[in-house]
Amino acid sequence: MIKIIQITLLILSTFQAKAELLDKIVAVVNDNTITLSQINRVKTNLAARQNISPQIFNRSNYSQKELIEIEVQISLVRAKLTEMGYVISDDQVEAQVKSTEQRLGLNREALLKFLNSNNFSFDEYFELIRSSIEYNLFLSRVIQPLISITEQDVKNAYYKKYSNQKSLSFKYELIDFSLEKSRFRKGMLKDFKSVLTEYQQNGILPQAFSELSTNVLSDIREGGLTQNLKKALSSAQEGGFTTPVLLGSNYHVFYIKKKDLVESEDFIQKRNQIKGQIFQDSIISMSKNWLESESQKNYIKYFL
Numbered sequence: 001m002i003k004i005i006q007i008t009l010l011i012l013s014t015f016q017a018k019a020e021l022l023d024k025i026v027a028v029v030n031d032n033t034i035t036l037s038q039i040n041r042v043k044t045n046l047a048a049r050q051n052i053s054p055q056i057f058n059r060s061n062y063s064q065k066e067l068i069e070i071e072v073q074i075s076l077v078r079a080k081l082t083e084m085g086y087v088i089s090d091d092q093v094e095a096q097v098k099s100t101e102q103r104l105g106l107n108r109e110a111l112l113k114f115l116n117s118n119n120f121s122f123d124e125y126f127e128l129i130r131s132s133i134e135y136n137l138f139l140s141r142v143i144q145p146l147i148s149i150t151e152q153d154v155k156n157a158y159y160k161k162y163s164n165q166k167s168l169s170f171k172y173e174l175i176d177f178s179l180e181k182s183r184f185r186k187g188m189l190k191d192f193k194s195v196l197t198e199y200q201q202n203g204i205l206p207q208a209f210s211e212l213s214t215n216v217l218s219d220i221r222e223g224g225l226t227q228n229l230k231k232a233l234s235s236a237q238e239g240g241f242t243t244p245v246l247l248g249s250n251y252h253v254f255y256i257k258k259k260d261l262v263e264s265e266d267f268i269q270k271r272n273q274i275k276g277q278i279f280q281d282s283i284i285s286m287s288k289n290w291l292e293s294e295s296q297k298n299y300i301k302y303f304l
Contacts, residue, residue, distance in 0.1 A: 027068050028301045029075040039067050041124075048118035052125065053132040055139075065304060074131050076294050077138045086137055093130045100129075139283060143290065147282045149275055157274050158267055168267070169222040172233060173258035176215040178250040183211060192244045192253055200255070217254075223265040233259075 027034040042049065043064075049057040056070065081087070101111055115125050177196055188208055199205050205212065222230055232242040238259040244251045263271075 024303070026064075026303050027072055028299070028303075029072050030079065030299050032075050034068060034071045034075075038071065039064060042067050042071075045119045045124070048115075048120045049128060051118075052120075053128050053135075056128075056131060056135055065302075068302065068304075072295075072300060073291055074134075076291060076298060077134055078131075079298065080142060080294065081134055081137060084141065086134075086141070088130050088133050088137075092133065093126055096129050096133060097126065139287070143283055143286050146286050146290075147279065149278050149282070153278060154271055154275050155267070157278055158270060161274070162266070162270070168261055169264040170234060171222075171260045171262045172217070172220040172254075172256060174217040174220055174233075175255040175257060176213075176217055176252055177255065178213050178215070178247075178252045179209060179211065181246065181249050181251055183208075184251065189244055189251060192251065193241050196241050196253055196255070213250075221262070221265065 023035050023037045025033050026036050026039060046057065046060075046062070050060065056074070062070070097111075101107065106114065112122055115122060179192075185208065192209075195206060195209055222234075225233070226247070229245050229247065232245045233254065233256070236242040236254070236256050236259075238256050240256060242254045242256070244253050246252075
């Protein structure tokens with residue numbers, strides 16, 4: 001009798017050991033369990049998951065713990081949406097699957113062949129699509145309302161990334177006074193600016209400057225100006241004259257009618273790109289913070 005009991009215990013012990021090797025619980029989220037077989041299965045078709053749902057599987061390599069955390073995240077997101085009254089039905093998932101088939105020009109048979117070639121079952125695909133819909137809904141309903149990006153945030157990011165450039169520049173309204181270089185005699189270049197200052201006050205122009213040309217220039221921006229002209233304009237104040245600048249064969253002095261601080265062309269071109277990057281970074285950061293906070297409100301246990 002003792003031998004029979006010993007043999008029975010040995011069989012049960014062997015069976016339990018084999019069962020543990022076959023599968024075991026690696027995490028519990030509230031009343032949901034995550035098993036080792038689930039995680040191992042994700043490992044075998046991770047590349048397909050990245051193609052199907054890059055918003056969830058956005059990296060090429062994950063540790064076992066990280067894959068478990070992704071499954072925990074999926075459970076927490078689903079629980080939050082359910083709490084908010086959003087439950088993704090099978091019909092909604094099927095509609096998304098059909099939409100994808102139409103977009104790719106596939107029928108169901110072709111889709112199944114594609115999934116099979118990527119070591120992916122239709123049931124896995126169906127559930128991953130559900131998780132993707134939930135994650136996008138989570139971002140739009142939970143995370144995005146928490147994100148606020150100001151113009152100053154964009155400018156600060158621009159300064160940080162393009163420290164050798166300026167996000168702001170000047171726009172001018174000018175009166176251009178110019179005289180051919182060959183007309184200048186000794187001392188005339190030195191007096192050019194002061195002559196124009198006096199001319200502005202009394203309307204009298206010395207004979208030596210009688211062939212002076214004038215031209216009104218509007219909406220002149222720093223972008224594209226020569227370095228010496230840009231320096232002369234930025235150094236002068238609104239309502240004043242610049243120092244003489246040689247452009248081509250003429251010396252120029254500019255009277256600055258208006259000098260406005262505006263956004264540079266480079267900043268304008270890069271603004272949307274920078275704002276988009278800030279938004280993506282904020283989504284990642286905010287989602288991480290939300291998950292950490294939400295983890296404290298739910299029962300989560302790991303068995304690693």
